[in-house]
Amino acid sequence: MSAGTEKIDVTVADVTPVNELVTRFRFVRSDGGPMPTFSGGAHTVVEMQDGGRTRLNPYSLMSDPADRSGFSISVRRDDAGRGGSLYMHTKVHQGMKMVVSNPVNLFSLDLRARKHLMIAGGIGITPFMAQIKQLTAMNGNFELHYAVRTAALATYADELHATHPTRVHIYHDDRGEAIKLERLLDGQPLGTHLYVCGPKGMIAWVRKTAEELGWPREAVHHEEFLAPASGKPFEVKLALSNKVIKVGEHQSLLEAIEEAGVDAPYLCRGGACGQCETDVIGYDGKFLHNDHWLTDDQKSSGKKIMPCVSRFEGKTLVLDR
Amino acid sequence: MTINFNDETFYGDFTFRNSPKAVQRFPFPFPEDSYMYSVNLEPHKSYRPGSVYERTFDVDEHYVAEMKDRARVLADDPLRCQSLPHMTLAGWDLVELIMTAKAEEYPDLFELHRDGDRWRWINRPLGIDDTFTFLDETTLPYGPMEYITRQTQGDFAILDQRDDNLWMDAGMVTTQADWSLDFDIGMNFFEWHAPVPKAHEMGVFVRALKFLLNIQQGAPARRLNWTMTINPLLDTSPENYHKWGAMKQELTAENVGRMMHLRVELQTLFRLPRSNALVFPIRCYLIRLEDLVTVPKWGRRFHRVIRDLPVELATYKGFINNRPKIVEWLSKYDDGAPTSPGIWPD
Amino acid sequence: MIETTITPSIASRPVYSRLEPRPGKAHLLVADAEGAEAILALAEVAPSGFFDHAHVIHIRKATASTYTERLRGLKPAQFYSGPTYEAAVPRLRRTLLGAHMGLQVYLAGTESLMGQAMQEAAQAGIPYGAIQAEHRGSTARRMQCVHCKGITEDVTTDPFVCSHCGLHLFVRDHYSRRLAAFQGVRVDAEDPGNIPEPVERFR
Numbered sequence: 012m013s014a015g016t017e018k019i020d021v022t023v024a025d026v027t028p029v030n031e032l033v034t035r036f037r038f039v040r041s042d043g044g045p046m047p048t049f050s051g052g053a054h055t056v057v058e059m060q061d062g063g064r065t066r067l068n069p070y071s072l073m074s075d076p077a078d079r080s081g082f083s084i085s086v087r088r089d090d091a092g093r094g095g096s097l098y099m100h101t102k103v104h105q106g107m108k109m110v111v112s113n114p115v116n117l118f119s120l121d122l123r124a125r126k127h128l129m130i131a132g133g134i135g136i137t138p139f140m141a142q143i144k145q146l147t148a149m150n151g152n153f154e155l156h157y158a159v160r161t162a163a164l165a166t167y168a169d170e171l172h173a174t175h176p177t178r179v180h181i182y183h184d185d186r187g188e189a190i191k192l193e194r195l196l197d198g199q200p201l202g203t204h205l206y207v208c209g210p211k212g213m214i215a216w217v218r219k220t221a222e223e224l225g226w227p228r229e230a231v232h233h234e235e236f237l238a239p240a241s242g243k244p245f246e247v248k249l250a251l252s253n254k255v256i257k258v259g260e261h262q263s264l265l266e267a268i269e270e271a272g273v274d275a276p277y278l279c280r281g282g283a284c285g286q287c288e289t290d291v292i293g294y295d296g297k298f299l300h301n302d303h304w305l306t307d308d309q310k311s312s313g314k315k316i317m318p319c320v321s322r323f324e325g326k327t328l329v330l331d332r
Numbered sequence: 333m334t335i336n337f338n339d340e341t342f343y344g345d346f347t348f349r350n351s352p353k354a355v356q357r358f359p360f361p362f363p364e365d366s367y368m369y370s371v372n373l374e375p376h377k378s379y380r381p382g383s384v385y386e387r388t389f390d391v392d393e394h395y396v397a398e399m400k401d402r403a404r405v406l407a408d409d410p411l412r413c414q415s416l417p418h419m420t421l422a423g424w425d426l427v428e429l430i431m432t433a434k435a436e437e438y439p440d441l442f443e444l445h446r447d448g449d450r451w452r453w454i455n456r457p458l459g460i461d462d463t464f465t466f467l468d469e470t471t472l473p474y475g476p477m478e479y480i481t482r483q484t485q486g487d488f489a490i491l492d493q494r495d496d497n498l499w500m501d502a503g504m505v506t507t508q509a510d511w512s513l514d515f516d517i518g519m520n521f522f523e524w525h526a527p528v529p530k531a532h533e534m535g536v537f538v539r540a541l542k543f544l545l546n547i548q549q550g551a552p553a554r555r556l557n558w559t560m561t562i563n564p565l566l567d568t569s570p571e572n573y574h575k576w577g578a579m580k581q582e583l584t585a586e587n588v589g590r591m592m593h594l595r596v597e598l599q600t601l602f603r604l605p606r607s608n609a610l611v612f613p614i615r616c617y618l619i620r621l622e623d624l625v626t627v628p629k630w631g632r633r634f635h636r637v638i639r640d641l642p643v644e645l646a647t648y649k650g651f652i653n654n655r656p657k658i659v660e661w662l663s664k665y666d667d668g669a670p671t672s673p674g675i676w677p678d
Numbered sequence: 679m680i681e682t683t684i685t686p687s688i689a690s691r692p693v694y695s696r697l698e699p700r701p702g703k704a705h706l707l708v709a710d711a712e713g714a715e716a717i718l719a720l721a722e723v724a725p726s727g728f729f730d731h732a733h734v735i736h737i738r739k740a741t742a743s744t745y746t747e748r749l750r751g752l753k754p755a756q757f758y759s760g761p762t763y764e765a766a767v768p769r770l771r772r773t774l775l776g777a778h779m780g781l782q783v784y785l786a787g788t789e790s791l792m793g794q795a796m797q798e799a800a801q802a803g804i805p806y807g808a809i810q811a812e813h814r815g816s817t818a819r820r821m822q823c824v825h826c827k828g829i830t831e832d833v834t835t836d837p838f839v840c841s842h843c844g845l846h847l848f849v850r851d852h853y854s855r856r857l858a859a860f861q862g863v864r865v866d867a868e869d870p871g872n873i874p875e876p877v878e879r880f881r
Contacts, residue, residue, distance in 0.1 A: 017550040047549055050608040076606065113549045119608040121494055122418040125803055145606075149421070197703065199779040202803020225702030225780035227808030229495050278546055286546050411827070495807070512824055518856035519690065526690035527852050570824045570863060574845065577867030653868075 017113040018058075019046070024081055026105055033134065033166045034100055035085045037074075038111055045079035049114035051142030052234070055082060056112040056280065061098045064262075064270070068095040069280055071208075071234075072114060073140035077148060082111065085166065087134040092238060093261050115278055118208065118234035120145070125202030127153040130190065130217055132209025136166055138234060139208065143175070156190050158182045158209070192220050208234045235283070239263035240301055242322045248329045249273055250292050264318035268332060275318065275332060282320035289316050289330050296325010334440055337396040337457060343404075348564035348618065354393055355623045359384045360675045361556040361596050365636040367645075369531045373543055376552035376600050380676075384598055385554075388433035389484060390615065391441065396457050398485050398507070398566065405506040405567050406482075411514040412569070413478050415490070415502035422490045422502060423477035424467055425604035426611050430480050455483055477502055486598075486615030489513075491521075491544075493608055498544060500524050501609075507566040507616045509559045509595060510573070510650065529644040544601060547610060552602040557614075559649040560658075561595045564618045568595075583654050588661035589622035592654075594634070621661065627677045631665030638662060684813065691851040692789070694813040699724040702782035703731065706773060707754075708795045710737035710763065712815035713787025714745035720784065721752050729754045733773060737763050737791060763791055770795065774802035785811040790820040790831060793858030806855055817880040822859040823847055829859055835876035837865040846873045 021038035028034050040046060049072055059066040074083035086099045103109070118138050120127060127146060129139050136157055146153045155178060159165035162183060171179045182188040196205070205226060207217040214233045221231045241261045248255050249268065258267040265287055268275045278286040282302030291314050300310045302317035309315045316323070316330070340347045350358070376388075384390045406412055415423060431453055435444035443454040452463045460483065464471035472479045481488045481504035490502035498521045505513035516524045521541050522532075531537060547553055561568055562579045583591055598615040625631035638646075639659045646652040672678055684693055697720045699705075705728065707717050714736055721729070733756040736749055746759050760766045783799045785792040792811045799809050818832040821840075828842025836849040840862065847862030854861070866872050 017548065048605040049549070050606055053608075113551070114605070115548055116608045119493070122421065122492070122607065123803075196779065200803075201774065201777050201779060201781065203779050223701055225700060225782055227805045229805035229807055230779065278548070284546060285542060495805075512861075514827070515822065515824060515852070515854050515857065515861055519854065523690040523853075526688035527850075532689060570861075572825075574825055574864040574867045577864070578870055580868050 018110050019113065021082075021109050021111050023103055023105055023107045023109060026103060029085060029166055030164055032164060033085050033087050035073075035083055036099065036103060037081050037083045038109065039081040041108060046082055047113055048079065049076045049141075050116050050119050051076055051145035052118035052120060052138045053114035053116035053141070054118075054138075054279070055084065055114055057084070057099075058110040059095060059098050059102075061094065061102070064266075066093075066095045066098065067266075067277075067280055068099075071118075071137040071141070073137040075144040076141055077144075082114075085134065085137050087166075093241065115284075117279055117284055118206070118232060120151075120206075121204045121230075121232070123202070124204035125152065125200055126204070127151060128195075128199060128203050128205045129153060129155045130192075130205070130207040130209070130213070131155065131157045132213040133159065133164075134166065135207075135209030135213075135234075136168075136171075137208075139206070140167060140171075142206075143171070147175075153178060155179045156182065156195065158184065158190055158213070161185045192217065193224070196221060196224050196226065204230050204232065206232045206234075211235060235281075235303070238281075239266075239320045240299070240322065242299060243324055245296075245323050245325070245328065247323070248327065249332045250329055251332055258322070263320065264316070264322060268318060273332060277319060280319045282317055285317075287317055287319050289318055289332055290314065291316055292329040292331050294323070294325065294328045296323055296328065298323055334438075335391065335393055335395070335457075338393050340394070340397045342397070342401045342564055342566045346563050346565075348394070348397070350619055350623055351393060355619065355626060356677065357383055357392075358619050358624070359556060359596050359598055359617055360624075360627070360630050361558045362633050362637050363673060363675050365633050365671060366640055367637045368642075369534060369536050372555045373540070373553045373601075374555070376554040376602075384615075384617070387437045388552075389430060389437075389486075389613070390598070391434070391438055391457075391485065395485055399458060399483060401566055402482060402504075402506045409571060412506050412571075413481070413504045414513060414517050415475055415477050416518065419477070419490055419492065419502035419607075419609070420469065420475065421467075422492070422604050422607035422609040422611070423475055423480075425606050425609065426488070426490065427476045427480045428466070429602060429604065429611070430484055434484075458483060477504060484613075486613045489612040489614065490604075491610040491612055493545065493610060496545065497521055498541065498610060506569075508569055508614070509557075509561075509597065509616075510568050510570055512570045515570075527648075529648050530642075544610060547601050547603050549603045549605050552600055554598065554600040557597040557599055559595050560651045561593045561618065562591055562654075564593055564620070566616060566618070580650075580654060583657055585657055585660065588657055589625075590620055592621050592658055592661075593618045594621065594624055621658075625662070625665040628665070629671050629678050631662065632667070632669060633671050635659065635662035635666035687851040690853045692793075692811070692853055692855075694792075694811050697784050697786060697810050697812045699728055700782050700810070703780040704777065705729075705732040705782045705784065706735075706777070706799075707732060707784045707786075708735045708737075708766075708770065708791070709785070710787035710791040710815070711739040711741045713785075713791065713812070714741070714749055716786035716812040716814050717752070717784070718745075718748060731755060734758070735760070735766055735770060737761070737766055737787070763794060767798070770798055774798060777802065783809045785809065787814050788816050788818065789813065790818070790858070793820060793855070796855065797858050800855070819849060819880055820859045821847065821849065821862040822854070822857050823862050825864060829857075830862070833862075834878055834880045836879045837874060837876055838862070849879065 020041040022041045024039045025037040054069045054071045056069050070084040088100045089096045168181045252273045256267050256271045258264050276286050278284040285304045299322040301320040431444045434442040445452040449466045454461045488504045491498040492501045503513045596617045600613050602611050729752045732754040734754040735758045785795050818834050821830045821833045823840040826843035830841040837846045845864045848865040850861040852861045
């Protein structure tokens with residue numbers, strides 16, 4: 012199979028500032044046709060032609076999965092990031108032609124659940140927006156607990172609370188409100204599934220607390236896209252295509268492979284899905300594994316790397332690509 | 333209509349026949365003169381007009397007769413179609429996938445008219461004209477998966493995706509190569525493949541699962557699988573094994589060409605959008621050896637494959653005892669000449 | 679009696695391991711006959727207070743009162759000792775109905791008992807992978823006849839006679855958790871009447 016996902020040519024229909032940090036973008040098909048339906052929790056990969064380079068960033072779809080007229084995403088501006096969110100905030104305008112991928116879901120609802128218990132932090136609210144619309148249409152049983160910094164930065168909190176006053180609970184950091192997680196997890200009926208999306212620390216806290224309270228691993232779902240870490244530039248030899256490439260400081264290994272015109276598979280570009288797993292033929296140096304995919308044994312074996320998020324420091328690295 | 337549908341049976345008097353056109357388009361599964369398991373998956377894209385790969389769901393001259401056979405099997409044993417409660421949404425996904433594909437690719441046979449959630453579905457070969465509300469089970473005579481798979485050739489397994497595995501949580505299975513949906517429903521990918529010899533040790537299933545978990549919307553995949561069957565029996569189920577197993581004794585050196593059939597499964601895989609499940613259609617094509625060897629390349633190659641197949645595989649595929657007779661018969665069609673690569677007739 | 683060793687087989691054939699205490703708000707322990715020994719062994723390594731939140735269900739079967747007092751001596755919050763699995767089912771279902779996430783389920787004893795109790799726990803919403811099971815006692819199998827769908831309990835020979843339709847079936851290792859049974863298939867399907875002598879494979 013060829014690399015990546017099926018592509019859709021789209022036009023930016025709306026650019027809507029939501030608050031100081033978050034802007035919403037709506038894409039419609041440039042040919043006027045319907046968008047694919049999707050399942051709540053799915054993301055799309057947005058292609059950005061930023062000067063000479065192509066950025067491919069995944070964003071959760073937050074619109075109604077059954078709405079075929081367009082896709083909506085919300086992007087939080089990250090001034091210290093690698094530049095994708097800044098590009099979205101500063102360069103993307105209404106009427107612009109862009110390319111997005113078909114939806115991919117790595118954070119889907121477990122439809123067997125008796126109850127869906129959702130925990131969101133900050134911009135981690137976006138996948139839940141779509142899941143809640145899907146569950147509402149199916150008369151699903153859900154409850155959302157959403158932590159925000161301030162009321163002014165509480166992306167979509169008012170809308171959610173107005174639509175689902177008994178199911179949605181908002182916690183404001185600046186008012187000293189915090190999710191009482193132990194109490195929340197205690198007394199949930201058997202068959203409840205727990206979902207968490209938010210900052211790394213929150214995900215770790217929720218998973219650890221659930222585990223300590225005896226929640227089965229299969230009932231705890233999380234979504235965390237890792238942004239590729241920046242690091243020292245390094246050189247890589249691609250054995251199959253017989254090329255030597257340079258990976259820049261703010262570039263991922265996957266991006267460098269693509270820039271060299273070599274077809275490499277990918278899906279999530281965030282170290283989670285496993286699609287870009289690449290065999291190492293030889294190396295002299297040390298791997299900086301940043302993914303959630305490889306096992307610890309694989310990471311220490313020196314035989315595998317996930318080029319979407321992981322890096323290398325040392326003399327030589329030869330990949331089977 | 334562009335297709336003349338056969339009036340034929342897949343049991344009892346076994347009047348099933350392939351027309352010369354059907355023989356020419358038969359999906360012969362061996363690209364080379366030997367066979368071993370592999371993860372032989374490729375994109376399910378349309379190619380070779382007239383071949384079974386041209387359409388998303390191939391409809392051929394056996395369509396009407398196969399659907400009658402399915403109805404007969406279901407009347408005998410309703411457990412051949414089951415869907416665990418959380419799979420209803422995936423059933424609707426399948427309704428949409430099949431109806432839109434068939435209406436677009438066979439406009440003279442099928443029509444779909446959508447007015448919001450009100451859908452009208454016309455199936456001319458089966459004489460069906462139904463109007464229903466999409467996502468409302470009470471407006472269909474069966475559950476959504478059962479409704480549409482009573483009108484589509486091939487078995488269907490719907491696989492729920494969770495915990496980095498696939499779970500066979502729904503299916504319509506009446507044309508199977510000896511496995512029981514009633515027994516296997518609810519199993520994960522490794523469990524329902526457990527009885528397959530050798531492939532686990534070869535790591536085939538680990539690699540295949542990884543691939544399948546990443547199949548995406550709009551990018552279906554396909555592969556071929558095969559076995560052999562005495563008589564053109566679609567329903568070779570374990571449930572009825574005590575009824576068809578004894579037929580294997582009826583094979584003689586004289587009737588091999590008429591009685592022995594190569595059974596090929598065109599397996600496709602589609603990501604379903606609303607449920608994030610995968611649907612796994614398993615379409616069965618049968619051809620008697622007499623017809624198969626009318627393509628000289630296939631006769632030569634099939635003789636070599638069956639002759640050299642490892643014992644475990646011939647046992648698993650259920651023809652180990654009859655292999656000498658089959659090989660003897662096929663050898664008459666193998667002059668030892670080299671064969672060209674690929675599956676197509678020369 | 680110590681734990682049973684299960685010969686490695688195909689991927690659908692369940693494997694078992696020693697019960698270990700896991701963190702949880704409540705603990706449900708279900709065992710039959712010698713399965714009681716697995717609970718007693720668990721008690722030796724369980725943290726103090728473990729049984730304050732435990733419900734022990736023991737199906738005596740042929741062991742009669744052998745284990746009753748020792749199990750009661752663990753002082754579980756709830757204790758039930760009953761004659762058969764069927765008699766215990768209403769209690770088991772009622773317990774699961776009122777249970778919450780965080781409940782740990784421990785099963786011990788025969789495959790029939792563990793398989794059926796696992797069905798109930800899974801129905802109630804606990805993933806299979808989160809349910810612990812340790813085999814003790816009889817290795818007799820619970821078999822489904824693939825032809826008539828009837829279940830035959832306590833099968834010790836291969837082939838065996840289906841207690842419902844009377845066909846002679848051979849014993850497969852293919853196992854369905856949904857049915858809590860191994861699969862039995864007619865042994866003389868290809869050669870009717872040619873039935874091998876039954877061999878005792880399980881006891």
